[in-house]
Amino acid sequence: MKRSEVKNLIISSLGSNSDPREVAGKLEDAGVTYDFSEGFTNKVIGKISSARLVVNRELEFVRNMSSAFYRIALTGVAAIVLLLISIYLMEGSISLNSFLGLGDFSDESIICLLGGN
């Protein structure tokens, strides 16, 4: 199609009497076609997959963190229980004084100890 014919087609395509589908078809035949590059579909699928991979990695990280936290919390609780048992066995009670290691001290001896006399 010649340049002048394409120009006329473009102008007439916007008129109220024209058939838009027919004009679009004629323009396409004249070479006015648009498409994306080769491999476009694969690029889109690749981007979607990589985005999903990032989300999966984030989820895995959160899952790993909560499992690590769970293990640390369990170990901590076990250590506290062991400490309380050992205090009870050594001091015979689980009072604050025995917990702080002050079970055998009287008030005077603590003052002497702190005062250095």
Place this chain on the structure above:
Amino acid sequence: MESYRKANENELVSASLEGDKLAFGEIVNRYRKMVARTVKGMLGDSVFAEDIGQEVFIRLYHSLAEFRGEAKLATYIQKIAVNLTLNEIKRRKRSFSMFSQKGDDEIYEFDVADHDNEERRDAKEMVTSALMKLDPKFRIVVTMRMLQGYSTKETADALELPQGTVLSRLSRAQKQLKEILEKL
């Protein structure tokens, strides 16, 4: 994607929602030209248009669950394409007005080589160049009408504009295009 070549829209959407990438790939293949006409008609035949095209389908993939099948899938995709393209034009206008006084038609310098014969390439270049010189609000209605072959009603639906507005924009675009094409 051979297995989905004869599948209908609803089957493709359902399969895509279940994570079937072949089904979604078939959707991309079916509608890529339609999206290319809108995006490249509005932004020019550039690498940026390619990125926006990809973004259209990525957005579609993430919003497929919201697609209820009340409208055609093509209309749904077209709306995403129009919105993303208009956003890109706004973004460009902002960044160009910040850094230079260049017009909107001077940024399409990344033409992808086409191996059609010279006459066909000439026709395409002339159409693209004329479109780029149009005001974006006229360019979008002309793209819908001239490249997509949409009727006034279909254009109005896709752009969510009253039919009267579409008709008046088409009429004004026709005048602008006459002047532009005389100089080309």
